[in-house]
Amino acid sequence: MNRNTKLALGASAAVLATVAMGAAPAMASAGQGAGKTVTLHATLTALNGSGASGTATAVVRNQQIRHIEVHAEGLSPDAPHAQHIHYGEQAMNECPTLALDSNADGRINTLEGVPAYGPVVVSLNTTGDTTPASFLDVGRFPVSEDGSYHYSRDHIEFTDVAGTGYPGADGTGTARQIADAIRAGEGVLVIHGVDYDGNGMYSFSPEGASELNPNLPAEATDPAACGVLR
Numbered sequence: 001m002n003r004n005t006k007l008a009l010g011a012s013a014a015v016l017a018t019v020a021m022g023a024a025p026a027m028a029s030a031g032q033g034a035g036k037t038v039t040l041h042a043t044l045t046a047l048n049g050s051g052a053s054g055t056a057t058a059v060v061r062n063q064q065i066r067h068i069e070v071h072a073e074g075l076s077p078d079a080p081h082a083q084h085i086h087y088g089e090q091a092m093n094e095c096p097t098l099a100l101d102s103n104a105d106g107r108i109n110t111l112e113g114v115p116a117y118g119p120v121v122v123s124l125n126t127t128g129d130t131t132p133a134s135f136l137d138v139g140r141f142p143v144s145e146d147g148s149y150h151y152s153r154d155h156i157e158f159t160d161v162a163g164t165g166y167p168g169a170d171g172t173g174t175a176r177q178i179a180d181a182i183r184a185g186e187g188v189l190v191i192h193g194v195d196y197d198g199n200g201m202y203s204f205s206p207e208g209a210s211e212l213n214p215n216l217p218a219e220a221t222d223p224a225a226c227g228v229l230r
């Protein structure tokens with residue numbers, strides 16, 4: 001895709017869907033041990049001056065999210081918004097601040113926020129695969145209407161995820177380890193997509209390309225809202 005191409009909001013699914021994730025996580029079998037059901041809540045606050053806010057609630061039992069809902073407002077209007085649960089065993093398990101703006105450009109991009117919230121462990125999309133492999137398949141994420149959406153989904157299984165900071169060559173956390181950490185209040189819900197210049201589309205100017213994929217605008221992937229699921 002040409003660097004100068006602009007992505008029309010709401011019509012960018014095909015392009016964004018081409019982004020690939022590193023390792024494909026393996027599906028995990030359901031745990032057989034004593035289960036614990038926990039209801040978690042997050043208050044979502046703005047990142048990158050987006051003006052977004054919201055709430056999230058998740059009911060987690062064993063290695064499954066029985067139910068999750070996200071209510072967000074103040075987002076870039078009429079735009080697809082990738083949203084995930086992030087978690088890293090060695091992350092701060094918090095939302096990032098500008099202290100993590102390592103290139104001092106005044107924005108926290110998705111990678112700069114990783115020391116705070118860790119990598120993606122669940123893609124909170126509307127249909128289909130919910131593993132990190134779907135993390136930027138924006139055609140399956142909620143689209144805001146006048147800046148708001150109300151998302152809910154049932155029965156999302158945690159999976160083994162590489163790169164989550166556990167001992168071992170590839171840092172794989174098992175579904176059980178990750179689910180235990182999320183139930184313990186260490187998961188961070190992040191909504192992405194900031195139309196910085198308010199021109200009604202995710203465009204390359206002036207922020208340039210996403211650090212996650214040079215074919216995507218940073219506007220499409222920068223974090224817009226964040227909250228810890230406690």
Ligand SMILES: [Cu+2]
Pocket residue numbers: 082083084085086120190191192
């Ligand atoms: Cu994310």
